[in-house]
Amino acid sequence: MLSTQIKLTNQSEHQKAWDLLPWYINRSLGPVEHAIVKNHIRTCITCRIELNLQERLFKKIQQTDLLQQVSHASFAQLKKRIETHPEVSISNKCTVSNKDLIFFPFQLQFLGFVKYTALAASLLLLAAPFMLNSWVIQPEMEGAYRTLANSSESTDNTNNIVRIVFADQPDSEQIEVIVNSVSGHIIKGPSPNGVYEVQIGNHQTDTQQVNDAIFRLRDHASVIFAELAQGLSVSE
Amino acid sequence: MEVPDLKMMQKPFSSQEQQAKERHLISEAAAGNGKAFEQLYQLYFNRLYQFIFRINRHHDCIEEIINDVMYVVWEKAATYDQTCRPSTWILGIAYLKSLKSAKKNTKREDESVEFNDELDYFPDRGARWVSQVEDSNWLEAALEKLSAEQRAVVEMTYFQGLHYSEISEIMQCPENTVKTRMFHARKILAKFFLELNSRS
Ligand SMILES: [Zn+2]
Numbered sequence: 074m075l076s077t078q079i080k081l082t083n084q085s086e087h088q089k090a091w092d093l094l095p096w097y098i099n100r101s102l103g104p105v106e107h108a109i110v111k112n113h114i115r116t117c118i119t120c121r122i123e124l125n126l127q128e129r130l131f132k133k134i135q136q137t138d139l140l141q142q143v144s145h146a147s148f149a150q151l152k153k154r155i156e157t158h159p160e161v162s163i164s165n166k167c168t169v170s171n172k173d174l175i176f177f178p179f180q181l182q183f184l185g186f187v188k189y190t191a192l193a194a195s196l197l198l199l200a201a202p203f204m205l206n207s208w209v210i211q212p213e214m215e216g217a218y219r220t221l222a223n224s225s226e227s228t229d230n231t232n233n234i235v236r237i238v239f240a241d242q243p244d245s246e247q248i249e250v251i252v253n254s255v256s257g258h259i260i261k262g263p264s265p266n267g268v269y270e271v272q273i274g275n276h277q278t279d280t281q282q283v284n285d286a287i288f289r290l291r292d293h294a295s296v297i298f299a300e301l302a303q304g305l306s307v308s309e
Numbered sequence: 310m311e312v313p314d315l316k317m318m319q320k321p322f323s324s325q326e327q328q329a330k331e332r333h334l335i336s337e338a339a340a341g342n343g344k345a346f347e348q349l350y351q352l353y354f355n356r357l358y359q360f361i362f363r364i365n366r367h368h369d370c371i372e373e374i375i376n377d378v379m380y381v382v383w384e385k386a387a388t389y390d391q392t393c394r395p396s397t398w399i400l401g402i403a404y405l406k407s408l409k410s411a412k413k414n415t416k417r418e419d420e421s422v423e424f425n426d427e428l429d430y431f432p433d434r435g436a437r438w439v440s441q442v443e444d445s446n447w448l449e450a451a452l453e454k455l456s457a458e459q460r461a462v463v464e465m466t467y468f469q470g471l472h473y474s475e476i477s478e479i480m481q482c483p484e485n486t487v488k489t490r491m492f493h494a495r496k497i498l499a500k501f502f503l504e505l506n507s508r509s
Binding site for chain 2: 092093095096098099100101102103126127129130131133134135137139143145147
């Protein structure tokens with residue numbers, strides 16, 4: 074039976090075996106189909122060459138590290154983006170001409186790409202850094218929160234509260250120094266995302282002073298983000 | 310260092326025990342057992358990650374798609390009728406979701422970006438990039454040349470070790486279509502692979 078099959082090798086059998094080669098290689102064929110391919114490749118040099126090639130390909134593919142592939146694909150996308158904006162040269166790329174970067178309201182000069190990626194992730198969470206605990210606490214304190222004294226105080230407070238993210242996690246002493254340098258004090262933080270809430274001066278501090286403080290903070294090499302808390306979240 | 314061939318000798322996803330375990334987890338999930346569902350989720354996370362990535366080529370929304378897929382699994386666990394393998398069912402959902410996402414991504418790129426495929430991946434003509442496709446990059450370049458459907462067949466055959474009949478079930482297409490897609494895909498892969506070899 075088998076020997077007659079071998080002798081009857083014809084175009085359609087070749088086609089069938091040829092088509093089945095990938096599944097012969099991945100060992101998923103049932104016994105019947107497996108035998109068809111196995112017998113056919115004994116006599117068909119074309120299929121043997123193809124089998125050899127696909128096997129090498131299969132091995133190579135199996136050895137490819139997924140993470141490496143992910144990084145190549147990600148980089149290819151980045152490359153595409155850069156190449157389609159050729160007018161943005163290396164020297165002026167930090168002037169944020171790319172639409173996607175406008176989202177970040179501060180300068181990126183001293184950020185490498187790695188830092189940038191990690192930063193982007195933490196910034197996504199920045200808009201509501203304390204959301205979780207305020208969300209949990211709020212129902213309980215709702216009654217007290219609505220007293221006149223509390224509500225007016227909280228409105229005043231948000232005008233001079235700044236949210237800050239520090240680069241490379243400086244120690245608490247360094248943070249203290251930076252915060253003191255703009256007459257601020259930490260009122261909350263760090264959140265799980267490394268966000269600090271800092272009050273600048275006292276309730277009499279005016280907008281100009283707070284803005285000055287924000288600019289000075291942004292100039293500081295250890296500060297990667299400084300922004301008025303008020304615009305970012307209304308939950309606190 | 311060469312990875313031992315052991316990896317290719319087994320079909321890690323399709324053993325009888327594995328299937329039984331997955332069926333059990335699905336029926337537990339159908340009964341509302343969150344712990345069992347979480348186990349199923351963990352069991353499938355890597356597999357789905359790889360599967361979806363290789364089809365849609367975009368890394369950024371994979372977790373979202375995985376959660377979309379597993380949400381359907383959780384919601385529809387009670388209707389899973391056990392006639393197909395658990396993996397056929399789950400990968401089938403993942404296939405549809407990632408195909409949708411892949412099409413969306415391609416459309417988005419086509420609309421917003423003008424670029425030359427060849428130039429993009431053989432950047433020696435662009436001069437600003439490294440002058441040749443590196444070893445590790447060849448697969449990336451080759452896969453990019455395939456359609457999402459062809460990539461899906463390659464993924465399911467060479468990475469997930471599935472039989473073409475299962476692939477046709479997952480993709481909801483005739484078996485011959487699976488073979489045809491594989492036929493074109495392997496021609497392209499082979500071309501890139503040989504090119505790589507002739508250089509080294
Ligand atoms: Zn043949």
